[in-house]
Amino acid sequence: MTNTLRRLAAVVAVPAALTFALTACGGESGSSRPTTDELAKPMTSGKIADDMGVSGLPKKVITCIAQKFHDSDLSDDALRAIVNDDEDFDGKSGDEDALDKIQSDVTSCASAAK
Numbered sequence: 001m002t003n004t005l006r007r008l009a010a011v012v013a014v015p016a017a018l019t020f021a022l023t024a025c026g027g028e029s030g031s032s033r034p035t036t037d038e039l040a041k042p043m044t045s046g047k048i049a050d051d052m053g054v055s056g057l058p059k060k061v062i063t064c065i066a067q068k069f070h071d072s073d074l075s076d077d078a079l080r081a082i083v084n085d086d087e088d089f090d091g092k093s094g095d096e097d098a099l100d101k102i103q104s105d106v107t108s109c110a111s112a113a114k
Helices: 003-011 014-022 036-044 047-052 059-071 076-083 095-113
Strands: none
Touching: 036 047, 036 059, 036 076, 059 076, 059 095
């Protein structure tokens, strides 16, 4: 299995890894929905990229993953917490279910790696 495919396999765990971060405590309200580019930026490198297991993936795969998050049912505040690496965010009702639904969508980004 290539490194890219291994990393993509790890992406399947993204929703589970983010569930804890999105259900901690705190949070900000009134934020607008982040753009795909805003969501992709922290997925490119740094703590979130490492936690999600997506560091080093091709840009088009990261963009695909960010688009899936953007198009999901996650609240705007939950997406903003990802962009801001807000570990104290208190997830809204439904964010955990939305993360579960994203899992299959995110795995479809593997085709972008080809």
